[in-house]
Amino acid sequence: MSEKIYQAVPPTPGTEPYWDAAKEGKLLLRYCKDDGQPHYYPRQICPYTFSTNLEWREAKGTGEIYTYSIMNAAKPPYVIAYVTLDEGVSMMTNIVDCDPSTVKVGQRVKVVFKDMDNGGKLPCFTPA
Amino acid sequence: MSLKGKAYIVGAWEHPTRKAPDISLMQLHAECAKGALEDAGLSVKDVDGYFCAAGDTPGLGGMSMAEYMGLRLRHYDSTDSGGSSYNLHVGHALQAVATGRCNVALITLAGRPRSEGMATGTAPRMGNPQQADLQFEFPYGPATANMYAMAARRHMHEFGTTSEQLAWVKVAASHHAQYNPHAMLPKVVTVEDVVNSPLVADPLHRLDCCVISDGGGALVVTKPEIAKSLKRPLVKVIGTGEANKIQGGGRNLDLTYSAGRDSGKAAFEMAGVKPGDIKYASIYDSFTITVVMQLEDLGFCEKGQGGKFVSDGNLISGVGKLPFNTDGGGLCSNHPGNRGGMTKVIEAVRQARGEAHPKVQVKDPSIVLAHGTGGSLGTRHVGSTVILERE
Numbered sequence: 290m291s292e293k294i295y296q297a298v299p300p301t302p303g304t305e306p307y308w309d310a311a312k313e314g315k316l317l318l319r320y321c322k323d324d325g326q327p328h329y330y331p332r333q334i335c336p337y338t339f340s341t342n343l344e345w346r347e348a349k350g351t352g353e354i355y356t357y358s359i360m361n362a363a364k365p366p367y368v369i370a371y372v373t374l375d376e377g378v379s380m381m382t383n384i385v386d387c388d389p390s391t392v393k394v395g396q397r398v399k400v401v402f403k404d405m406d407n408g409g410k411l412p413c414f415t416p417a
Numbered sequence: 418m419s420l421k422g423k424a425y426i427v428g429a430w431e432h433p434t435r436k437a438p439d440i441s442l443m444q445l446h447a448e449c450a451k452g453a454l455e456d457a458g459l460s461v462k463d464v465d466g467y468f469c470a471a472g473d474t475p476g477l478g479g480m481s482m483a484e485y486m487g488l489r490l491r492h493y494d495s496t497d498s499g500g501s502s503y504n505l506h507v508g509h510a511l512q513a514v515a516t517g518r519c520n521v522a523l524i525t526l527a528g529r530p531r532s533e534g535m536a537t538g539t540a541p542r543m544g545n546p547q548q549a550d551l552q553f554e555f556p557y558g559p560a561t562a563n564m565y566a567m568a569a570r571r572h573m574h575e576f577g578t579t580s581e582q583l584a585w586v587k588v589a590a591s592h593h594a595q596y597n598p599h600a601m602l603p604k605v606v607t608v609e610d611v612v613n614s615p616l617v618a619d620p621l622h623r624l625d626c627c628v629i630s631d632g633g634g635a636l637v638v639t640k641p642e643i644a645k646s647l648k649r650p651l652v653k654v655i656g657t658g659e660a661n662k663i664q665g666g667g668r669n670l671d672l673t674y675s676a677g678r679d680s681g682k683a684a685f686e687m688a689g690v691k692p693g694d695i696k697y698a699s700i701y702d703s704f705t706i707t708v709v710m711q712l713e714d715l716g717f718c719e720k721g722q723g724g725k726f727v728s729d730g731n732l733i734s735g736v737g738k739l740p741f742n743t744d745g746g747g748l749c750s751n752h753p754g755n756r757g758g759m760t761k762v763i764e765a766v767r768q769a770r771g772e773a774h775p776k777v778q779v780k781d782p783s784i785v786l787a788h789g790t791g792g793s794l795g796t797r798h799v800g801s802t803v804i805l806e807r808e
C-alpha cells in the first residue's frame with residue numbers, strides 16, 4: 290500500500306522555521322525566554338507570559354501518548370492522538386507505522402516525519 | 418448588581434422538520450422566529466433585540482436575517498460559540514433586557530446540514546488558513562467524532578469509565594424519544610445495542626453519536642412587566658454563566674473536564690441554587706461522553722463518577738434521579754445545524770411550563786437547567802449554562 294500523503298495547511302508568517310526544520314527531520318519547539326518554558330502550537334507571543342521574547346529549540350522528539358482515537362469511519366482508519374513530549378507540552382499528532390490495535394495511553398513514542406502534499410514534512414509519532 | 422430574575426423566557430418554539438431540502442436557511446430562521454413569537458403572544462413588531470450565531474446565519478452576522486424578517490433593532494448580537502451559542506444568548510438577552518437595551522429579545526437558530534450532505538462528524542473541517550492552529554491540527558485529521566473520542570479515551574483511562582456506562586446516556590435518551598413524534602430515532606435501544614453498533618471513532622460507537630438533522634428553533638426573552646402581561650406560564654431566568662476552555666499552549670493538557678465547570682459555577686452562584694435543587698436538566702449531547710463529563714463539571718456528581726451516575730437509568734424520567742433531555746435530545750431527536758444548545762433550552766422551558774410530553778414530564782419542575790458545549794472537548798470550546806425557575 291502506498292504511503293499516505295498528508296494534506297498541508299500553508300504556514301502563517303512566523304511559523305516557517307518549524308516547517309523548514311521538519312523538512313530536515315527536526316521537531317522544533319517555541320520557548321519563552323522569560324519563563325524558560327515551551328508552548329505548543331508555536332506562536333509569536335507566549336500564551337503564558339504574553340512575552341514576545343521567544344526562541345526556537347530542537348525537541349528530543351520523544352514522549353508518551355496522552356490519549357488517542359482510531360478513526361474507524363475513515364478508509365483506511367488512522368490513529369489521531371495527543372502526545373506529551375518529554376519537554377512537557379502536548380501536541381496533536383498521528384500514531385503511525387504500527388498496528389492501531391496495539392496503541393495504548395502512556396505508550397512511549399518517537400517522532401517520524403511524513404510527506405505532505407506541499408512538499409513539506411509532518412511530525413508524526415511511532416512506538417519507541 | 419445581580420441580574421437574577423430580571424428577564425423571562427416567554428416564547429420557545431422548535432421547528433418540527435428534520436430534513437428540509439425545500440426550505441431555505443433564512444426561511445427556517447424566520448419560521449422559528451414566527452413560531453416563538455406566536456407562542457409568546459407577541460408580534461415581530463415588538464422585537465427590538467436580535468440574537469443569532471454568525472456561523473449558522475447567512476450574511477454578515479445577523480444583518481441579512483434582520484432584513485429578511487423586517488426587524489428594526491436597537492440591540493444586536495451575533496456572538497457565535499458553536500452549539501452553545503443559544504444558551505449564551507439567553508444570558509446576553511437577560512443582560513440587555515435588564516439594562517434597558519431592548520425590551521423583547523428574539524434568538525434564532527437554523528441549519529440544514531442533512532439536506533446539504535455534510536459529513537458533520539467524520540470529516541475534518543478546513544477553516545481560514547490564517548487560523549494559526551489549523552496548520553498544526555488539520556493535517557492530522559481532527560474530526561468532531563475523534564476529538565470527543567480522545568476525551569472519552571482519557572476519561573476511561575483516568576477514571577475507569579466504560580463503554581457500557583456511556584451507552585446508558587443513549588439508552589435514557591431513547592426512552593424519552595419514543596414519545597416524541599418528531600424524533601429521528603424513536604426506537605428504544607439497549608446498552609448492548611449501543612456497544613455493538615459500529616465504531617465510528619474508537620471508543621465511540623455509532624450510537625454514542627448524535628444525529629445529523631436540519632431544523633431550528635427560537636426563543637423570546639423579555640422583561641418582567643411584559644412577561645407578566647402575557648398569557649404563558651412564567652419562566653424566569655435566574656442564573657446564567659459562560660466560560661471557555663483552551664489547551665492554552667500545551668502545558669498540562671487535561672481533556673477530562675469541560676468549560677461547564679466554570680460556566681456552571683457562575684450560573685449556580687447567580688441563581689443561589691445547588692445541583693441538588695435541579696429537577697430537570699437539558700445537557701448537551703453531541704456524544705454520550707459529552708453528557709457524562711458535563712454532569713460531573715456541573716456538580717451533579719464527583720469528577721470521574723459520571724459513568725456510574727448515568728448508569729441503570731438514572732437519567733430516565735420517572736425512573737432516575739436526574740431526568741435529562743426528555744425530547745430525546747441530540748442523540749435521538751435532532752441536532753439542528755449541528756448546534757444543539759437551542760433545543761436544550763426549549764425542552765427545559767417545556768419542562769418548566771409543564772408542557773413536555775406527559776410520559777416524560779417531571780413532577781414539580783420548579784427549577785430546571787440547560788447547558789451547552791460549543792466547539793470541541795478535544796481542543797477548545799465554550800460552555801454556557803442557563804438556570805430557569807417556574808414562577
